[in-house]
Amino acid sequence: GDELLKQTAQRLLGCVRSSDTVASLGGDEFVVLISALDNDHAVGGIVMKILEDLAEKFLIDEHEIYITSSIGISIYPRDGLDAEELLKSADMAMYQAKEAGRNTSHFFSPELNMRATERLLLENTMRRALERNEFFLAYQPQMELSTGHVAGIEALIRWRHPDLGIVPPDSFIPIAEETGLIVPLGEWVLATACRQAVAWQQEGHPPLRIAVNVSARQFRQKNLGLRIETSLADTGLDPVLLELELTESAVMENPEEAILTLRQLKKMGVTLSIDDFGTGYSSLSHLKHFPIDR
Secondary structure, eight states: OOOHHHHHHHHHHHHHOOSSSEEEEETEEEEEEESSSSHHHHHHHOOOOOOOOHHOOOOTTEEOOOOOOEEEEOOOOOOOOHHHHHHHHHHHHHHHHHHHTOOOOEEHHHHHHHHHHHHHHHHHHHHHHHHTTTTEEEEEEEEEEETTEEEEEEEEEEEEEEETTTEOOHHHHHHHHHTHHHHHHHHHHHHHHHHHHHHHHHTTTOEEEEEEEEEEEHTTTTTTHEEEEEEEHHHTTTTTGGEEEEEEHHSSSSHHHHHHHHHHHHHHHEEEEEOOOOOOOOOOGGGGGGGGOO
């Protein structure tokens, strides 16, 4: 590891001029300070050279090692007026480069800074949002095209934020996944959707299958089956009318363990479906091994 960092430093030095600065920030992070450049395009050329040079193989004790780099770029004075601000801006841009798939670069932008600030606000306020009843469910009908009838309903979580208004799920679900808040949030969705399905029946509507999304983090929980059984028992919903919707990535993370969990859920009588199938590396042959309904 140390030898790899040393060789990486040498390659970085080879990509810049003698008047520029290369520093190790700690761990596997480096900072490159480039002075007196005319425009963003000139920076882009140096960054491209760094990406290409670091992608070439390293030879350490007869082992061939390949690495990739993610580079965040900030420019004075546009992205900061002092070293601390410039480093902070470059760091935010680097994480954006990582999110974009790694082995790439990203310039800092005010939009990026705004998104980071908003993310921090969401993370801090999400912890209290459940207690304050700020979440609610929207119900999307699933249509049977041959008859035009509603065949089922999918429960979709939404957040009515006191300051930001309605927050779309793609803004807060990833944060909930990372922080672990997705587990209590998922339990609330399950219980609320089951209660609503029973309430509709009591109002005289025909029984409809209700679909609830199960996150990858929830799916990995050892007591998932027990939690679902508890929700069904507490609300009185017939298991046949509950559909658990899993993503391909959740199921394929550990296929052997997933099969055991899915079989346990299937024994309870619930319907199982896979969402986003084919977006990862799975093939249709995988479906034969899973007790999936849809």
